[in-house]
Amino acid sequence: MTQPTGFEPVKPTLMTYLKSVYAFRHLIAHLARADLRNRFRRSYLGVLWLLVNPLVYTCIFVIIFGAIFNISVREYAPYVLSGIVLWEFISNVVGQSTQSILSAEGYLRQKRIPLFAFCLRTLIYHFVCLLAGLAAVLVVVTIARPGLPLMTLPWLLPAMVLLVVFAAPIGVISAVAHTRFRDYQVVVGHLLMIGYYISPVFIIRKEFDRPGLRVISDFNPITSICDLFRDPLLYGRVPELQDMIVVLAWAAVFWAIAIFALKRTEPDMIFHF
Amino acid sequence: MTSNDMDDGAYIGLRSATLRYPLQPLQRRSIKADLTGLLKRGAKDARVTTRYVTALDAVTLDIRRGERVGLVGRNGAGKSSFLRLVAGVYLPQEGEVIRHGKEQAIFDIGIGFETDATGRENVFYRGLVMGMHPDKIRERADDIIAFADIGEFIDLPLRAYSSGMVVRLAFAISTFLEGDILLIDEVFGTGDLQFYNKAKARMMDLVDNAHIVCFASHDLPAIRDICNRCLWIHGGKVRMDGSAEEVTKAYEAAVVRGEI
Numbered sequence: 001m002t003q004p005t006g007f008e009p010v011k012p013t014l015m016t017y018l019k020s021v022y023a024f025r026h027l028i029a030h031l032a033r034a035d036l037r038n039r040f041r042r043s044y045l046g047v048l049w050l051l052v053n054p055l056v057y058t059c060i061f062v063i064i065f066g067a068i069f070n071i072s073v074r075e076y077a078p079y080v081l082s083g084i085v086l087w088e089f090i091s092n093v094v095g096q097s098t099q100s101i102l103s104a105e106g107y108l109r110q111k112r113i114p115l116f117a118f119c120l121r122t123l124i125y126h127f128v129c130l131l132a133g134l135a136a137v138l139v140v141v142t143i144a145r146p147g148l149p150l151m152t153l154p155w156l157l158p159a160m161v162l163l164v165v166f167a168a169p170i171g172v173i174s175a176v177a178h179t180r181f182r183d184y185q186v187v188v189g190h191l192l193m194i195g196y197y198i199s200p201v202f203i204i205r206k207e208f209d210r211p212g213l214r215v216i217s218d219f220n221p222i223t224s225i226c227d228l229f230r231d232p233l234l235y236g237r238v239p240e241l242q243d244m245i246v247v248l249a250w251a252a253v254f255w256a257i258a259i260f261a262l263k264r265t266e267p268d269m270i271f272h273f
Numbered sequence: 274m275t276s277n278d279m280d281d282g283a284y285i286g287l288r289s290a291t292l293r294y295p296l297q298p299l300q301r302r303s304i305k306a307d308l309t310g311l312l313k314r315g316a317k318d319a320r321v322t323t324r325y326v327t328a329l330d331a332v333t334l335d336i337r338r339g340e341r342v343g344l345v346g347r348n349g350a351g352k353s354s355f356l357r358l359v360a361g362v363y364l365p366q367e368g369e370v371i372r373h374g375k376e377q378a379i380f381d382i383g384i385g386f387e388t389d390a391t392g393r394e395n396v397f398y399r400g401l402v403m404g405m406h407p408d409k410i411r412e413r414a415d416d417i418i419a420f421a422d423i424g425e426f427i428d429l430p431l432r433a434y435s436s437g438m439v440v441r442l443a444f445a446i447s448t449f450l451e452g453d454i455l456l457i458d459e460v461f462g463t464g465d466l467q468f469y470n471k472a473k474a475r476m477m478d479l480v481d482n483a484h485i486v487c488f489a490s491h492d493l494p495a496i497r498d499i500c501n502r503c504l505w506i507h508g509g510k511v512r513m514d515g516s517a518e519e520v521t522k523a524y525e526a527a528v529v530r531g532e533i
Contacts, residue, residue, distance in 0.1 A: 024404070026406070030401055031387075031398065106384040109381050112360070270363060
């Protein structure tokens with residue numbers, strides 16, 4: 001007896017669903033690679049833009065806010081750059097994932113492909129950009145603070161895993177929500193703006209420890225993510241357990257929403273393009 | 274169904290499969306429309322009365338290995354919906370669709386390209402979309418590119434192509450993939466005469482090698498030529514199911530009499 005082949009869509013279990021995503025792993029990898037190539041296809045600086053952009057921003061922040069906060073370039077430059085790189089990753093995954101499913105219409109009209117595959121495409125693309133950004137941070141750190149202990153750098157690995165586990169479901173939520181409600185992108189744009197100012201992206205971390213702001217920083221997952229990366233990268237410290245718990249707790253909430261949303265909407269998503 | 278039926282490999286089964294297109298996503302809801310709707314309560318709201326279009330209505334049938342099934346019927350009768358339901362692009366809201374065997378869909382072949390990528394890259398992506406292994410695609414890439422015969426354009430981004438070139442490439446890719454169940458939706462559009470003849474020959478070759486063929490078309494002679502069974506679909510139901518000769522004649526007669 002031959003087994004049914006292809007993606008068996010009716011009420012898939014988590015296992016069969018993941019299997020069908022895995023079946024399209026080559027497609028995901030190649031599309032993500034195509035996205036990276038296309039982004040710089042006809043640009044002169046090419047991939048260098050990934051580094052030029054945050055570095056320019058860093059310079060501006062260092063000049064303006066370095067003076068306002070009254071801290072040295074050596075201390076502030078790596079801080080701001082790492083903040084920008086992490087923020088770019090999160091806000092891009094949230095914002096650009098709105099197109100993940102919509103832009104896959106051509107494929108989905110020919111073949112049943114699990115929607116999560118296209119969410120992964122966006123995630124992988126931005127993750128590669130993040131890696132380039134982190135490399136830039138590393139360079140700036142070694143220039144600005146020679147002699148910093150490198151022993152804690154391996155802690156970046158769990159930090160990256162946590163960041164991806166945290167960002168992936170948000171990408172799914174954005175992709176599903178925007179395909180269903182085209183107002184989503186506008187709303188989320190404003191939410192991101194708020195997130196930018198209540199997170200230690202360019203504002204000095206210790207400002208958020210003031211009594212009134214403490215509540216925000218304790219529960220803000222982006223604060224914890226910044227800490228998880230900056231502790232080993234800038235200060236030679238081991239990241240705190242509390243930050244990991246905060247990120248994981250938020251990730252669990254987002255995963256629950258993402259899985260629910262996919263389950264509910266995937267069967268007839270094709271009618272919503 | 275006995276287990277013997279399944280041993281034949283390729284098989285398509287529909288069990289009271291119903292496919293409805295929800296209309297709500299297409300009707301742009303806006304706060305403005307909702308507010309004016311509130312004011313004009315008395316007026317009949319079109320959005321509420323027509324929520325769905327039924328594309329296929331409780332269809333039950335079996336298609337077994339060796340059958341070449343033609344699909345005839347008017348525009349909007351449900352032919353394309355049937356093919357997409359079998360391909361798994363649409364899921365039935367009620368009933369069941371069983372498919373044994375790998376499908377090879379030849380519909381909407383012109384969409385789903387990355388326009389910034391080259392033709393060569395797109396050959397690769399399309400193969401991956403259809404679930405092929407990268408090695409297999411590499412193996413066949415040269416044949417596909419030779420068949421498309423678009424010269425050095427193959428290494429230029431797709432946005433530089435003429436519409437005819439896109440069709441040629443799309444056709445070449447779609448017909449060099451592998452599958453036991455061939456699902457064809459009237460594909461011959463653009464492309465010059467020379468390519469048309471080549472494409473037709475290629476198509477016949479595919480039809481000969483497939484285990485099951487479902488071919489939706491308005492070209493009744495072609496259906497009589499290719500198919501050994503024909504479904505006349507009307508209003509989402511199978512109005513007639515029989516030999517290609519018999520069904521196409523009946524359909525033709527009904528059209529002439531102006532019955533449908």
